[in-house]
Amino acid sequence: MKVLLVYAHPEPRSLNGALRDEALKELEALGHEVQMSDLYAMGWKSEVDRADFPPLAPDAQLMVAQASSEAFAAGALTEDVKAEQEKMLWADVLILQFPLWWFSMPAILKGWVDRVYAYGFGYGVGEHSDQRWGDRYGEGVLAGKRAMLIVTAGGWEEHYSDRGINGPIDDLLFPINHGILYYPGYDVLPPFVAYKVDRLDQRGFDEVASRLRKRLQTLATTSPIPYRRQNGGDYLIPSMRLRPELAPPGATGFALHLDSQEPIAKARHKCVEPAE
Numbered sequence: 001m002k003v004l005l006v007y008a009h010p011e012p013r014s015l016n017g018a019l020r021d022e023a024l025k026e027l028e029a030l031g032h033e034v035q036m037s038d039l040y041a042m043g044w045k046s047e048v049d050r051a052d053f054p055p056l057a058p059d060a061q062l063m064v065a066q067a068s069s070e071a072f073a074a075g076a077l078t079e080d081v082k083a084e085q086e087k088m089l090w091a092d093v094l095i096l097q098f099p100l101w102w103f104s105m106p107a108i109l110k111g112w113v114d115r116v117y118a119y120g121f122g123y124g125v126g127e128h129s130d131q132r133w134g135d136r137y138g139e140g141v142l143a144g145k146r147a148m149l150i151v152t153a154g155g156w157e158e159h160y161s162d163r164g165i166n167g168p169i170d171d172l173l174f175p176i177n178h179g180i181l182y183y184p185g186y187d188v189l190p191p192f193v194a195y196k197v198d199r200l201d202q203r204g205f206d207e208v209a210s211r212l213r214k215r216l217q218t219l220a221t222t223s224p225i226p227y228r229r230q231n232g233g234d235y236l237i238p239s240m241r242l243r244p245e246l247a248p249p250g251a252t253g254f255a256l257h258l259d260s261q262e263p264i265a266k267a268r269h270k271c272v273e274p275a276e
């Protein structure tokens with residue numbers, strides 16, 4: 001397979017740097033072709049501004065989605081953004097690797113998403129009608145490809161467990177896994193998370209590296225997180241709310257969007273909400 005590793009850590013001699021090297025070695029040993037975007041080493045520009053949209057007239061008001069749509073359609077996005085989009089189209093698997101900073105990704109990686117996911121590429125894809133709400137959440141430009149996070153965290157695994165004070169890790173990563181990766185179509189594999197890493201000794205490192213290598217060995221076969229598909233009949237259009245019969249009354253939270261409730265009888269027929 002072809003793998004794109006997008007890596008966000010400022011220090012090559014860090015734990016993340018060492019895990020990245022392990023990952024690259026393992027992926028190559030497995031026969032995968034690999035490209036890496038090392039965002040700090042590339043000096044990646046993380047903020048979106050008018051320089052991202054060369055066709056925009058100097059006196060025109062910047063409306064980001066519109067400028068993004070026009071520049072993407074004209075093939076006139078900046079060369080750094082176009083190069084990342086080409087790598088994403090090339091790769092069968094996208095891996096995002098980062099340390100958990102403030103319960104999310106470092107700003108430089110968020111800025112990679114903000115700039116590379118142009119309108120027409122990462123969002124704003126497909127037709128909106130009374131049967132569909134665009135091509136997103138399982139459909140889109142990147143459908144058929146796989147994606148996975150490699151994350152290191154200072155906190156303990158228990159702190160990120162179901163009743164842990166930090167909140168469950170699957171909830172914290174939901175905006176990335178579901179909102180950034182599933183949205184443009186990726187099948188999202190369960191994340192690889194290394195916890196309690198700040199005082200890791202050699203033995204701890206060897207354990208983490210071994211666990212990472214094993215995960216990479218099953219990149220092609222690991223079952224994706226079973227997110228519900230937007231246009232699969234589970235959501236009412238246009239409210240995009242989960243159909244009432246698919247979860248108990250009062251149920252809330254991100255887990256609603258997991259299609260792991262089988263064999264709950266599911267009415268797969270298209271249902272259109274009456275207009276108000």
Ligand SMILES: Cc1cc2nc3c(=O)[nH]c(=O)nc-3n(C[C@H](O)[C@H](O)[C@H](O)COP(=O)(O)OP(=O)(O)OC[C@H]3O[C@@H](n4cnc5c(N)ncnc54)[C@H](O)[C@@H]3O)c2cc1C
Nearest residue numbers: 014015016018099100101102103152153154155199200205
């Ligand atoms: C701004 C900021 C925000 C943060 N927010 C959060 C948060 O919200 N939640 C949370 O849980 N944590 C948080 N943290 C902690 C952060 O997630 C960890 O510090 C980070 O994941 C560690 O990864 P690193 O690559 O920077 O590790 P490093 O600091 O480089 O290394 C960590 C440990 O691994 C050892 N090590 C490194 N390389 C090797 C090697 N090759 N062999 C053996 N041992 C090695 C080091 O000696 C060190 O003990 C935050 C940290 C920062 C700076």
